[in-house]
Amino acid sequence: MLRLLLLSLVAFASAGAAIYEVGPGRALTSIGAAPWAALQPGDEVRIHWRAAPYREKWVLTRQGLENMPITVRGIPGPQGQRPVIDGANAVTAPGLNFWSEDRGILKIGGSNTPSNVMPRYLVIDGLEFRGAHSSNSFTTDTGGVDSYRLNAAGIFVEKGENITIRNCILTDNGNGLFVASSDSEPSRDILIQGNYIYGNSNVGRIFEHNTYTAGIGMVYEYNRFGPTKAGAGGNALKDRSAGTVIRYNWIEGGNRQLDLVEGEDSSLIRNHPSYRETFVYGNVLIEPAGAGNRQMVHYGGDNGNPASYRKGVMYFYNNTLVSTRTDRNTVMRISTNDERVDARNNIFYTTLPGSDLSLLDAAGTLDLQNNWIKPGWRNSFSGGSFSGVVTGGSTFIEGTDPGFMDTASQDFRLAPGSPLIDQAVALPAATVGTHDLVRQYVRHQWGDDRIDAGISDLGALPRRRTDLEPPVLTGVLREGAVDLAWTHAGSASGFVVLALTRVGPHLRWRTAGITEGRSLRVEGPPEGVAGYLVLAYRSADDTQAVGWPSNIVSVE
Numbered sequence: 031m032l033r034l035l036l037l038s039l040v041a042f043a044s045a046g047a048a049i050y051e052v053g054p055g056r057a058l059t060s061i062g063a064a065p066w067a068a069l070q071p072g073d074e075v076r077i078h079w080r081a082a083p084y085r086e087k088w089v090l091t092r093q094g095l096e097n098m099p100i101t102v103r104g105i106p107g108p109q110g111q112r113p114v115i116d117g118a119n120a121v122t123a124p125g126l127n128f129w130s131e132d133r134g135i136l137k138i139g140g141s142n143t144p145s146n147v148m149p150r151y152l153v154i155d156g157l158e159f160r161g162a163h164s165s166n167s168f169t170t171d172t173g174g175v176d177s178y179r180l181n182a183a184g185i186f187v188e189k190g191e192n193i194t195i196r197n198c199i200l201t202d203n204g205n206g207l208f209v210a211s212s213d214s215e216p217s218r219d220i221l222i223q224g225n226y227i228y229g230n231s232n233v234g235r236i237f238e239h240n241t242y243t244a245g246i247g248m249v250y251e252y253n254r255f256g257p258t259k260a261g262a263g264g265n266a267l268k269d270r271s272a273g274t275v276i277r278y279n280w281i282e283g284g285n286r287q288l289d290l291v292e293g294e295d296s297s298l299i300r301n302h303p304s305y306r307e308t309f310v311y312g313n314v315l316i317e318p319a320g321a322g323n324r325q326m327v328h329y330g331g332d333n334g335n336p337a338s339y340r341k342g343v344m345y346f347y348n349n350t351l352v353s354t355r356t357d358r359n360t361v362m363r364i365s366t367n368d369e370r371v372d373a374r375n376n377i378f379y380t381t382l383p384g385s386d387l388s389l390l391d392a393a394g395t396l397d398l399q400n401n402w403i404k405p406g407w408r409n410s411f412s413g414g415s416f417s418g419v420v421t422g423g424s425t426f427i428e429g430t431d432p433g434f435m436d437t438a439s440q441d442f443r444l445a446p447g448s449p450l451i452d453q454a455v456a457l458p459a460a461t462v463g464t465h466d467l468v469r470q471y472v473r474h475q476w477g478d479d480r481i482d483a484g485i486s487d488l489g490a491l492p493r494r495r496t497d498l499e500p501p502v503l504t505g506v507l508r509e510g511a512v513d514l515a516w517t518h519a520g521s522a523s524g525f526v527v528l529a530l531t532r533v534g535p536h537l538r539w540r541t542a543g544i545t546e547g548r549s550l551r552v553e554g555p556p557e558g559v560a561g562y563l564v565l566a567y568r569s570a571d572d573t574q575a576v577g578w579p580s581n582i583v584s585v586e
Contacts, residue, residue, distance in 0.1 A: 047071070047098065053078025053105070053113075061086040061115070062123030067144040072098035077157060079107035083114035087168060088123040089137040091144045094151030096192070102136075104156030104198075108507050110584050112199055117161035117178065121169040131170050132179045134186030134208065135162045138193060148215065149190040158199035159184030159206075164232070181238050183208035184230075187217055194221045197475070197560075200240070202259070206230040209243040211296040217245035224475045228256025228283075231264030238262070240284060244270035244295055246302050250279055251469075252477045257283030263322060265289040273304030278312040278471045278490075285322035287315040291365075292331035292338040306342025309465045310349065312480075312490045314442060317353040324358055325391055326351060330365025341368040345458055346376065348467050350442050350489040353380040358411060359387050364394020367419060374399035375454040377432050377489040378407075384428075390418045398422030400455045402432055402488055427453055427488070440473075443491040450488040476561075476582050501525065501564045505583035514562055515549040516580060522566035527552070530561045530582065539563075561585055 050065070052058045052075060061084055064075045069092045077084065094100040104113040117135040128141035136159060139149045162182040170176050183205040187193060189212070200206035206227045211217045220243065227240045240255055248271035255266040266284030267276070270293045281287045290308055293299030308329065317326050327346075331339030353359040359380055364371060373396060380387045384404030390396055392412045398421065405428045410416040433448025435441040444450055457467065470480045470491060480492060487493055501516040514527060527550050528539040542562065543550045552562070564580040 048073045050075045051078065052076060054080050060084075061088060062121070064123075066090060066092075066123055067125055069100050071095040071100065071151070074101040074103060076103050076105050077113045078105040079111050079113045083116035085116050085118065085120045086123060087117060087120040087131070087135045089126050089128040089141045090152060091128070091139055091141045091147060091149050092152070093147055093149060096151055099151040099153045099192075099194075101153040101155060102157070103153075104158075106156065106585070110507065112156055112158045114158045114160065117159070117163070117168060117182070117184075117203070118166040119168065120161070122171040127171050130186070130188065131168070132176055132182060133188075134183040135159050136185045138185070138187040138190045140188035149193070151192045152190065153194045153196065154185065154198060155194075155196045156198065158201070160200075160202040162203040164204060178204065180204050180232055180235065181208065186210075187220070189215045189217050190220070191218045193217070193219070194223065195225060196221070196223045198225045200225060200227045201229040203230045204232055204238045205242045206239075207241040207243065209245050209248070211244045211246075211293070211299055213297050216296045216298045219247040220245050220249070222248075222250045222253060224252040226254045226256070226475060229259050231258040231262030233259060233261040234263070236263035236285065239264040239268040239289075240266050242268045244293055244299060246271065246299055246304065247273045249275045249277075251275075251277050252471065252475055253279045254474045255279065255281040255284070255287075257318070257321070258285070270294060270299070272299045272302035274308045275465065276310045276313060277465070278469050278477050280314045280471055280474060282316040283318055283321050286325055286328050287317065288327045289332075290327075290329050290340070290344070292333060292335075292340060294333050294338065300338060305340065307460065308340065308342070308344040309461065310344060311347045311461075311465065311467055312470060313349045314471060314490050315349060315351045316440070317351070317355055317359060319354050319356050321355070324355065325360045325363040326353070327361065328363045328365070329371060330363075330369040330394070332365070336366050336368070339365055339369065341366070342370070343460070344369070344371045345461055345465070346371050346373045347457055347461070348375045348454070348488070348490055350377045350491060351379065352437075352442065353382075353387070355380070355382070357386070360391055360411065361387070361389050362394065362396070363391040364396065364418065366393055367395050367417065370395040370397065372397050372458055373401060374457070375488050376401045377450065378403045379432055380404065389420060390416070392416055392418065394418045396420045398425055400425050400427065400453060400488070402427045402429065402450055404428065404430060432489075442489070444487055444489065444493040446493070448493065451493050452486045453488050454486050472582065478579070500578050501566050501580035503562070503564050503580040503583050505562060505585070507585060510553070512552045512562065512585060513549070514552060514564070514583065516564050517548065518566060522578070524567040526565045526567065528563050528565065529559045530563065531558050559585060
């Protein structure tokens, strides 16, 4: 009887959830017209694309439920354009009252109206946030005019739990995303998934970044990070969390690609058991020429108080690191010898000779197993001042060419005959069952099951198939349908079109059509479809085998 009652209550709550449509020709013509102070579990605010950006800003301090989150969703334009929320000359939504208005366009948590509860189970999906920059001004909740702070963010999470930020673009802000925590109210369980984050930070400063996060349980996956703003000194991804997981991302540029340091603002973060373990796997990290600091990864701390540093283990495996710097490059800075990095199955590639690549800066404990590198590598460029410890150097697989598909076009999959195929060793016991390497990044902002079952290849992007060439897919949204067309240079004569949908942190697919042709018109697209891909088979009757996938065409 209790089970039936609970199910009835859930069904009633689901049926009562409201959808608020915002945009041209919709019931609500402005973002501010949505009832932000009264949203209930399961409610969804849909912001439809329009040619002109929305110049509005607001606070979201409401609580959804695990199975009924509150969602703010962008509905794309005819070519898949995300609705743009521009902070320049933005007007604060009426009926809201909150502090730190100058810290962002969308603020999560910290308000008088609505009441100052801990925001929970919120999803922000499919929007572009730009213009939260100190050179821009906005209208406040009292009608005055103010300017953004240097550290303003496209999305500023003052506090929150079970927050998902998915499929958004964050650009031209002080910080693209800022997640804060305090001693009394740390943010928890934040998922940053499938976003494109680039062009943030401030010229001549090192304190603002593409993302700057602090919480308990911070997960980054399937994101594409581009360079920070030209002339800025910020990092691509800076984090001060406990339980940090960075997996299956493409991170290019920034002063450093990863800057993982102490949780300086919250003792609850520093004292949390997960503070001592960090997991970084399946990522592509790219250090372009002239990209600031020559260190690609920093782990430990930066406030000068080593007692507060992470002082644990970073598990760093199956990443592909590529440097095109024209001067020396350093893989990692580990702050003290009390921080240890377990590095295995990675590719450390530089376009320069191996003698221009060092593993560490001046300190740290680095344990190596079966990584690839060019011969001539150095432990450090610090000379006699180097105090670090490096073990496992004899396990390096050395060579002049890792065997990428096409370095010039950034296709870092392993080509047939690569010496890195079937060279991986087992992962650390601490990763088994919780951080297994089962996925891989797909350019761009997608993920897929890893093709080398058993994790046998080095790096983030394993071998490509040799029996079929991948189709090249294009798609156009036209008159309520998607016209898909593809070219194919291989031997396949059967093709299956898949429609992709997002389910939690993963993509799921269903068959949209089977054909021997090279095009397909899909009516719709149906609600919830994120994109399409084509699988090539030897024949239309061979679809029980594993097909070779095309690129993905997004319709979000």
